[in-house]
Amino acid sequence: GVAHLADRASHSLSGGERQLVALAAVLVMEPALVVFDEPTTQLDLRNRNRVRDAIAGLPHDALVVSHDLELLEDFDRVVVVRDGLVAADDRPGAALRWYREHCS
Known part of the structure; x- marks a missing residue:
């Protein structure tokens, strides 16, 4: 396109x-x-x-x-990295929920 x-x-x-x-x-x-x-x-x-x-x-x-959380919602897996360590590694719903609760 x-x-x-x-x-x-x-x-x-x-x-x-x-x-x-x-x-x-x-x-x-x-x-x-x-x-x-x-x-x-x-x-x-x-x-x-x-x-x-x-x-x-x-x-x-x-x-x-990405920090575009909406972009990540349909992915198979989301890994959240915080302070250089894997903080969450799960399906998008759970990983993004963790991110919103701990990194917002």
Whole structure:
């Protein structure tokens, strides 16, 4: 969904557009594992949802580091790291509940 940006110079893209183009560049390589670091930062709601759907549609595992708790709600597993240690490792509901109770 970023083909319309192909003729634009990278410096003219918004932060969100740059993020989407970077994601497309990684996915076209068909890696065995993709690591996402705050993939929804700088994205408006529409593009945030596009990234969420792209992650959900990956045919393989992805590791996502994010403070966007809503993004994590549909994942199979959520690991909460606090002070460099694993504080919770569970299904999203339980892990995010722990995060909200202890880290908010």
